[in-house]
Amino acid sequence: MNSTQTTTKFIQEDFLLQSDMAKVLYHDYAKLMPIIDYHCHLSPKDLAENRKFENISQIWLAGDHYKWRAMRTLGINEKYITGNGTDQEKFEKWAYTVPYTMRNPLYHWTHLELLRYFGIDELLTADNASEIYLESTRQLQMDSHCTQALLSGMNVETVCTTDDPVDSLEYHQKAAKDGMSIGLFPTFRPDKSFAVEDPKSYGNYLEKLSAASNIQIDSHEKLMAALENRIAYFHENGGRLADHGLEQLYFFPMETYDIESLFKKVSAGQSINADETTYFKFITLLELCRLYHAKGWTQQFHLGALRNTNERMLDTLGPDTGFDSIGDFSQSKALAQFLNELDKSDQLSKTILYNLNPRDNEVMATMTGNFNDGSIRGKVQFGSGWWYLDQKDGMEKQMNALSNMGLLSCFVGMLTDSRSFLSFPRHEYFRRTLCNLLGNDVVNGELPADEKWLGKMVQDICYRNAKDYFNFQ
Known part of the structure; x- marks a missing residue:
């Protein structure tokens, strides 16, 4: 570049690193660790075809x-x-x-x-x-x-995309067949399978799910059979995670409503009321979670987004165009009851909880401890700062809450949650923030200057914890 603009280099070697210990932890321990990006929205087609x-x-x-x-x-x-x-x-x-x-x-x-x-x-x-x-x-x-080289250049080892149950996964198959050096795995995102607010759209989705599973869905029981079929298909193609985007989790006493009657109404194009809609989501999601447990999967819950707030722009541009915000939904009670319902029968999978409202940081950090039972290291995780919290202040607050209420050392670390192939320096940003946080604690006399142990902790959070937790094949 030969610009006439006079500037000093902004992104310096020690960017965001405010102490000698932070610099050592980043440059000697964090920097060269591979990346496991276990949640993103990249196009598997663009990656498999090396666009x-x-x-x-x-x-x-x-x-x-x-x-x-x-x-x-x-x-x-x-x-x-x-x-x-x-x-x-x-x-x-x-x-x-x-x-x-x-x-x-x-x-x-x-x-x-x-x-x-x-x-x-x-x-x-x-x-x-x-x-x-x-x-x-x-x-x-x-x-x-090209896309594969861009990721390889960032030392990306594994990428998990976000995929609907009806997706063919043909590009995940192509990547595996071609021996792509980066592991490309699907994530099961079944939100549309319980999106009964619009019966017409829901009916159209059921037709797609029926075709994908080769099961005629004429009951809630058949709906679950079709979803189980697709879970098995994802598993065969390397899928080991499920993800759900929800305002909040739900809980009802069992058999509050007759689920088959609700299904018949919705599948016939009839609307059901708000409580019935929430109950349908609850029962469907609960049964899905039991299926994940049977496969040994990890389930993720992204909670708290208030979506599609601008009706005029939604009509003009559609969803996911920048008109969503932080919601202020009640989270703790129903979340605890939902997880407890699964835990009662020992069917609670490895679980990652992400919140979008920072007021819920301590709620999520303490909730994880309620269901960690000693069977798996960090079985229930407080997920990284997500969306609007995916920035230096948000990441620090998430890690401080996790440190105060749980074990930061067991944290499975960062993800991009991105649609861009140029987003992987977010892992670097997180790693610098993590190392600076620990380095400042050493400077303040709040942690010992034990470089080797702190370095191990950093490498665990950046890579090894996720490697062990997900166990991708």
């Missing part, structure tokens, strides 16, 4: 609602966000936005990603946008910047 993106906008801006929200806040027209602006115009509008994102994690992520993937250490602005667009796009045409 080469045409330009940086396509790989970096498309689908990134973090960036979209920032651009809208700055007053940028939707044409340059999700509209029909050219790819270069969209990038230039993002470059214009970047200086205004200072103190938002987007500012750090942006410059980490430009540096790690493209060797660009300039601060991105409107002035150098065209030059950086052309240089990054030039590099993206090289074999070193």
Whole structure:
């Protein structure tokens, strides 16, 4: 790069590392550990086919609602966000936005990603946008910047995508057949199987699930048989995790309603009331969790998102376009009752709980201890800072709550939760934050300066705990 802009290098070697111990822990212990990204939304097709993106906008801006929200806040027209602006115009509008994102994690992520993937250490602005667009796009045409090489360059060992029960998993199969060096595994995401709020959409989904499972779904019992069929299919293709995006978990006394009667109503296109809807979700999810346990899977619950708040923009752009926020749902009581219902029969799988509202950090951290029974190290986990909490302050608060209420040393660590192939420096960001947290404790005399033990703890959290916990084959 030959910009006339005068800058000092922003992302320095010791970025975010404020003490000598933090620097040692990061550079000597955390930095070189492989990455197990056990929850993301990457396209398995793009990875298995080793896609080469045409330009940086396509790989970096498309689908990134973090960036979209920032651009809208700055007053940028939707044409340059999700509209029909050219790819270069969209990038230039993002470059214009970047200086205004200072103190938002987007500012750090942006410059980490430009540096790690493209060797660009300039601060991105409107002035150098065209030059950086052309240089990054030039590099993206090289074999070193195809999707598999991008991940390999970040030392990614394993990726778990998020997949609907009806998905064919053909690209996971292709990756395995081709001997791709990165492990690519599916994650079972059955949210649509109990989304009975809209009976018409639900009926359409049942048809797809019937076709995928080769089971005619005419009862709730057959619904569960079809889901069990697909769980077996995912298992055959390396799947060892399930994931659920919920406002909150639910609990009812058993047989509050007749589940088969509810199914008949919904499958006939009839609406059911709010309590009946929640009960349907509860029973279906409870039975799913028992099926996961039978397979030895890990179940994940992402709790607390308030989705699709802007009806006008939902009608215009659809879901997952940047109009979701933190919800303030009650979490603890029903969550405890749900987990307890599974634990009573010793059918509680390894479980990871993620909250989106930071007020629930201590709730989640203490909830895990209720159901850790000594059978598995860290059986029930308080998951990493998620979505709006996936930033330095949010990660520190999550780790402090976990440290105070449980065992940080058993934590399975970070994930990207991303749709972008350029998002893996988030693991570096987490690792630097972790090492800085521990290093500051040493400086403050709150932890001993035991480099070897702290280094082992760091490596466990960054890699080994996840490696042992998930046991991917």
